[in-house]
Amino acid sequence: MSIIEVKNLTKKFGDFTAVNDVSFAVEPGEIFAFLGPNGAGKTTSIRILTTTLKRTSGQVLVGGKDPQKDADGVRHACGIVFQDPSLDDELTAWENMEFHGVLFGVPKKLRRERIEQLLRYVELWDRRRDLVKNFSGGMKRRLEIARGLLHHPKVLFLDEPTLGLDPQTRNSIWSYIKKLNEDEGLTVFFTTHHMEEADRAATRIAIIDHGRIVAQGSPAQLKEQTKTETLEDAFLALTGKTIREENVGATDRMRLRRRLWTR
Amino acid sequence: MDPLIKNMKAIYILWLRQLKRYFRSRSRMIGSLGQPLLFLVALGFGFGPIFQKAGGGSYIEFLAPGIIAMSIIFTAIFSGIEIIWDRKFGFLKETLVAPVSRLTIMAGRTLGGATVASLQGVIVFFLAMVVGFRPSSLAMLLPAFLFVFLVALLFTAVGTAIASLLEDMQGFQLIMNFLVMPLFFLSGALFPLSGLPESIKIITYLDPLSYGVDGLRGTLIGGAHFGLSFDFLVLTVLTFFILALGSYLFSRIEV
Numbered sequence: 077m078s079i080i081e082v083k084n085l086t087k088k089f090g091d092f093t094a095v096n097d098v099s100f101a102v103e104p105g106e107i108f109a110f111l112g113p114n115g116a117g118k119t120t121s122i123r124i125l126t127t128t129l130k131r132t133s134g135q136v137l138v139g140g141k142d143p144q145k146d147a148d149g150v151r152h153a154c155g156i157v158f159q160d161p162s163l164d165d166e167l168t169a170w171e172n173m174e175f176h177g178v179l180f181g182v183p184k185k186l187r188r189e190r191i192e193q194l195l196r197y198v199e200l201w202d203r204r205r206d207l208v209k210n211f212s213g214g215m216k217r218r219l220e221i222a223r224g225l226l227h228h229p230k231v232l233f234l235d236e237p238t239l240g241l242d243p244q245t246r247n248s249i250w251s252y253i254k255k256l257n258e259d260e261g262l263t264v265f266f267t268t269h270h271m272e273e274a275d276r277a278a279t280r281i282a283i284i285d286h287g288r289i290v291a292q293g294s295p296a297q298l299k300e301q302t303k304t305e306t307l308e309d310a311f312l313a314l315t316g317k318t319i320r321e322e323n324v325g326a327t328d329r330m331r332l333r334r335r336l337w338t339r
Numbered sequence: 340m341d342p343l344i345k346n347m348k349a350i351y352i353l354w355l356r357q358l359k360r361y362f363r364s365r366s367r368m369i370g371s372l373g374q375p376l377l378f379l380v381a382l383g384f385g386f387g388p389i390f391q392k393a394g395g396g397s398y399i400e401f402l403a404p405g406i407i408a409m410s411i412i413f414t415a416i417f418s419g420i421e422i423i424w425d426r427k428f429g430f431l432k433e434t435l436v437a438p439v440s441r442l443t444i445m446a447g448r449t450l451g452g453a454t455v456a457s458l459q460g461v462i463v464f465f466l467a468m469v470v471g472f473r474p475s476s477l478a479m480l481l482p483a484f485l486f487v488f489l490v491a492l493l494f495t496a497v498g499t500a501i502a503s504l505l506e507d508m509q510g511f512q513l514i515m516n517f518l519v520m521p522l523f524f525l526s527g528a529l530f531p532l533s534g535l536p537e538s539i540k541i542i543t544y545l546d547p548l549s550y551g552v553d554g555l556r557g558t559l560i561g562g563a564h565f566g567l568s569f570d571f572l573v574l575t576v577l578t579f580f581i582l583a584l585g586s587y588l589f590s591r592i593e594v
Contacts, residue, residue: 149438152438158432162432163430171356178352179434
């Protein structure tokens with residue numbers, strides 16, 4: 077059985093169709109890349125899959141459960157690393173983990189064991205008592221990944237996990253993710269704008285544009301289909317070269333202001 | 340795990356988070372004591388002689404419960420509004436994708452905010468004692484604390500409800516100037532409610548903080564204008580109503 081099944085998924089915001097009749101499936105143990113230009117419908121799809129947004133029509137099953145009917149079931153099955161930071165800066169690394177573990181109902185003994193194991197895994201155990209506000213971008217990302225795994229999800233969702241990170245940090249983050257995938261058989265669903273990342277890590281890719289899936293397959297298949305050398309060229313061949321304008325909402329404005337502040 | 344225990348634990352960890360944040364931001368804690376201290380000293384000693392001459396007795400005694408109420412409402416509304424910050428810094432998303440109901444999240448947050456605001460009220464109570472305030476009866480301190488907590492709970496819920504409607508902090512100034520300040524100044528925190536012109540009287544009677552201030556004054560120095568049981572009734576009913584409204588608005592937040 078597929079771990080993620082999406083059939084004819086559509087999401088409309090008023091007159092605007094953000095996701096248009098999208099279908100795909102992700103098998104257990106896959107690293108699945110969901111690629112597309114800005115505003116193509118990636119984050120909207122992830123939000124529908126992870127229960128924070130209701131779909132207009134279509135069918136969605138994550139870990140065999142419908143996000144709209146059994147939200148808590150899906151939430152237990154998903155680990156999520158959001159596009160934007162989502163840690164409490166005023167808490168320590170350990171407290172952020174503890175908070176997540178309690179909210180997900182992980183029993184105390186097991187929780188403590190896993191927190192230690194995961195923090196050691198992402199090499200933050202020595203910094204567990206430090207406030208997150210003193211962490212670098214890469215450390216925060218690693219902590220978020222560790223946190224997303226604390227309740228032993230079946231699928232790890234990563235929405236642009238390497239946004240704004242330097243190549244060294246990107247590399248180390250991907251080595252953690254790939255190791256988890258190989259050792260634990262964890263299914264990974266991610267989005268990125270770095271095509272070489274997708275090329276290197278993904279077993280399968282879906283390219284979405286204007287809310288529709290325009291191509292699906294392994295990186296090699298996509299390059300073959302478009303007769304191109306690199307995934308970046310394949311991506312451009314499939315989605316065109318027009319630059320997309322995204323509507324700037326309040327959240328984006330805040331995001332921008334936050335960037336100005338925290339620089 | 341038993342769902343009830345699971346929810347209790349979730350409420351506890353949300354509550355604990357608010358407290359940890361409060362104790363860690365010492366500058367905010369100390370900063371928020373400056374204003375009540377200024378009001379107590381400047382108004383208390385400034386208007387004291389006139390108040391005395393007019394036959395009102397000690398103004399510090401009269402003013403202190405009002406200033407305690409002020410510090411509670413400011414902290415409480417701010418705690419509720421912190422949801423906007425959580426949204427901005429992304430932490431709200433993390434909370435909302437947990438397998439916990441929105442009602443539980445709202446309960447944990449509101450209890451946390453109300454606890455912090457109550458603590459702030461207690462600190463200002465001791466600050467007022469330093470300036471010369473003396474409660475008339477020690478036995479009434481427990482009911483006084485009940486009013487402290489009720490006011491804190493009510494206005495944290497107000498803050499949460501407002502925060503659920505706002506997308507960013509741009510409306511914050513508006514709320515301060517058109518909600519929090521009028522609530523405070525028109526509550527009888529600074530002046531007696533008896534003998535007011537009719538129009539002002541109606542406004543003060545509509546201000547929920549009036550009943551909080553009156554309850555505090557009644558328990559701390561005696562002589563409640565509306566009567567303690569009436570104050571308690573109004574605050575309780577209103578708190579339930581705002582909590583229900585806040586829960587509804589909070590349940591509609593999309594992240």
